[in-house]
Amino acid sequence: MVTSTAAMRSEVRRSRLARSGLIALALGYVALLLVAPVVGIVWSVIRGGIAEIGTTFARSDVIHAFYLTAIVAVQAVVITTVFGVIVAWVLARDRFAGRSIMNAVVELPLAVSPVIVGLMAVLLFGRGGWFEPFLAARGIQVIFAVPSMVLVTTFICIPFVIREVAPVLREIGTNEEDAARTLGASGFQTFVRVTLPNIRWGLLYGIALATARALGEIGAVLIVSGAIQGQTETATLYVLRALEERQEPSGFVVALALAAVSVAILGAIEIFKRNRERKEKTG
Amino acid sequence: MRFMRLAAAGIAVGLLAAGCGGSSGDTAQAASCDPNANPLTVTFAAYSTPREVYGKIIPAFQAQWKEDHDDQQVIFQESYGGSTTQSQNVVNGFPADIVALSLAPDVDAIKDAGLITHDWTDAPDEGMVSSSVVAFDVRPGNPEGIADFNDLAAPGVEVLTPDPAQSGGARWNIVAAYGAALRGYAGNDKDDEAGAQELLKNIFSNVTVMDKSARDSIKNFESGNGDVAITYENEIRTAQDAGLEDEMVIPPSTVLIENPVAVVDKNAEQHCVEEVANAFVDYLHTPEVKDLYTSVGFLRSTDATEAQKGGDGFPAIKDLWTVDDLGGWDQIDTDVFGDDGAFTKAFEEAQG
Amino acid sequence: MSLEATPRGGLAIPTNPRTRSALPPARIGLRVAAILYLAALIAVPLVAVVTTGFRDGFGSLSSAFATLGARQAIQLTIVTSLAAAVINAFFGTLLAYVLVRFRFPGRGFVSSIVDLPFALPTLVTGVMLVALYGPASPIGAWLAAHGVHVIFAPLGILLALLFVTLPFVVRTVLPVLLELDTAEEEAARVLGAGSWTTFRKVVLPALRPAIVGGSLLVFARALGEFGALVVVSGNITGKTLTAPVFIFQLTSQFRQPEAAAVSTVLFAMAFTLVLVTDRILHRRAPLW
Secondary structure, three states: OOOOHHHHHHHHHHHHHHHHHHHHHHHHHHHHHHHHHHHHHHHHHHHOOHHHHHHHHHOHHHHHHHHHHHHHHHHHHHHHHHHHHHHHHHHHHOOOOOHHHHHHHHHHHHHOOHHHHHHHHHHHHOOOOOOHHHHHHOOOOOOOOHHHHHHHHHHHHHHHHHHHHHHHHHHHOOHHHHHHHHOOOOHHHHHHHHHHHHHHHHHHHHHHHHHHHHHOOOHHHHHHHOOOOOOOOOHHHHHHHHHHOOOHHHHHHHHHHHHHHHHHHHHHHHHHHHHHHHHHHHO | OHHHHHHHHHHHHHHHHHHHHHHHHHHHHHHOOOOOOOOEEEEEEEOOOOHHHHHHHHHHHHHHHHHHOOOOOEEEEEEEOOHHHHHHHHHOOOOOOEEEOOOHHHHHHHHHOOOOOOOOOOOHHHHEEEEEEEEEEEOOOOOOOOOOHHHHOOOOOOEEOOOOOOOHHHHHHHHHHHHHHHOOOOOOOOOOHHHHHHHHHHHHHOEEEOOOOHHHHHHHHHOOOOOEEEEEHHHHHHHHHOOOOOEEEOOOEEEEEEEEEEEOHHHHHHOOOHHHHHHHHHHHOOHHHHHHHHHOOOOOOOOHHHHHHOEOOEOOOOEEEOHHHHOHHHHHHHHOOOOOOHHHHHHHHHHO | OOOOOOOOOOOOOOOOOOOOOOOHHHHHHHHHHHHHHHHHHHHHHHHHHHHHHOOOOOHHHHHHHHOOOHHHHHHHHHHHHHHHHHHHHHHHHHHHHHHHHOOOOOHHHHHHHOOHHHHOOHHHHHHHHHHHHOOOOHHHHHHHHOOOOOOOOHHHHHHHHHHHHHHHHHHHHHHHHHHOOOHHHHHHHHOOOOHHHHHHHHHHHHHHHHHHHHHHHHHHHHHOOOOOOOOOOOOOOOOOOOHHHHHHHHHHOOOHHHHHHHHHHHHHHHHHHHHHHHHHHOOOHHHO
């Protein structure tokens, strides 16, 4: 046991030093690893001139790239949300043999590198692919066209909504839904009026995660799209091209824009959630 | 609750947008089969290096077409990448109406797949629109003293050249090294095939990375990797025009690179744009466009003896030859790139 | 089992929590929909990859690995991913500890920024590194002049992986730390143990599953990273060519069976890790 006051004082000083040291180390790591690159790109964009931002966003290929990114993301997110809720429901509420397999399958896309997703699409829809003869006979273009881009982005986004909604469904239990049922509500009414409000934060957060992921997809679309400027070039593909064409400033502008949108979406959900939780606590 | 309704409305709008956007996106090509539609959409697939020059040529063509055709607008959807990759993509369904590739075999691959139905060489300059030579991109001041292909084989020299399975430029580079050696340059005896193969082996022992296209390769070099990049003369010119410090060294004996352009008939017919596609290809052979190509370093002459002399900002070359001097591409495909080809063997040995 | 409202308008709330809350046909419909969705979108494509890759036994796999640089690509991927896992295990735990136990100005900011990599597109991460350390930036030029290459060099790959995977360990360790009862630590201190000993003998063992789980996630995630590396790595065979970029090359060269073989190996590794991690973190278990 420490008895001498001098020893105690130096012990306190040492632990305060250690404390500051640890904080400094942690903050230093975050500053070097995370903050520096963000500052770097913002500074590069500013250095390239604010005018560059205007000219970049006035370009028709940039506008189309953002438009295409949005279209592909919306389709992928809608599909994975609708079916994601269904799968989450089945995982949380249903009991059947093979549920653990289903759960494992849901986790699979997280372990698959995006380039492998692109390869999968090529194997199914490219020339000599499993479904290619069927589609070619009907004149349907999948690879080098938007449908393949939607498909690969959908695959990649599958786990997000499911993983956010299923635990919530399990936690809230079926009491309220059963109550609604006894009051005569149909399954659908119960879902919309009782279940959805209860899972809304998990659902919204899952949608936000899926959207951010879809906006940023590069590996798979690089393989399947053909990067046709003005047709199958997404914002991320545009950034790649800008760097290749030695137009780094406009590439940086678009990259920063993508980052800002993704961060805004996730940040907004976080803020809403915290506000609601605060209201629920006080109200 | 209001939030939920807002969210639901948002999703509904999204669905609508997706439905309209998605369908218009993927049927844009197939839907309009009216050659008088305004605007017309043409898909243009090219190799990786001529981005900048087509960035100038295409607007000029669009303006002229608009004037001559009652304000009809032509939209060009461009795609750039390694020549062989682009060629294979078109064979596999990429809906290109016009292809501008690095070398004739890549266009022939598309013809062999039945997508080009006319004789594309039956055009001015046998279908070639631009030319260049294989050259070396070195560091300012040429610290390694690179002068010829055998300097690339010296121990400790790091060489950049693209992947011949994806890039047309890569194949030109290999042909140039091989041909120069056979012609008695690069420290090799004339007609010594074994020596030429040895040269290839030693060069490729020094290759540190094989990028997927010529453009990727030179960008890799510019970011500080390697001592020398083998590339097109016009690629180095483009970099210099962009203010970068690439320095060019042309070996004494090198090959005349000739780049073909052709209309992909089957696709152009399907999209009802044959007229405008053919007009564009014809446009590329006109004197104004030739001047434009020349001004950015993309056109020596498509005649080897003329090109050798230089002029118009191009340095003279000691010994400039064409693929015909090696027997033509068919012969080269066997002798150099075939299963028993000089490069195939050399590359295997270099790996070991 | 019928549920009826009591005559006076009250509710007969079923007490059995396992009451089926949907009619059988709807329930089966949902189940079928879920199965078809997952089968069509996940199972079929994965089967396509595995069968294409192993169509002729291990032939495609061995010819893929015979390619120049293939073995080095796998090696580089594993080494850099391992390094990222170890480094972020240390710093992730440190960050979590500092965020939970200490109060300091900017704590909220740091807590939010740790989640930033989850929000950012991976390509943007690579572009940021190019902007900061590329030859055109003053920092990049200064470093290069002193022999430190970041872009198109292994250091850049490591930085990109560290950036992208930082949140994983923090997010697994933080909740555990929050719930940790400090009674044991106080007891240790009363008994005369120094802070470091207390941490080592009391806190660390409690955190170990979370740290290990988080690190495995880092490793699995880093194995498959492509977007951040495509502009940073430079594909230098033997130095900066990673497995995902190698798969991309094989696919671009239309060597599908070989690409599929290497892909199967890569995702089998990653998936095994994800499953093991879930078990360690007891995360998915509560689902049923």
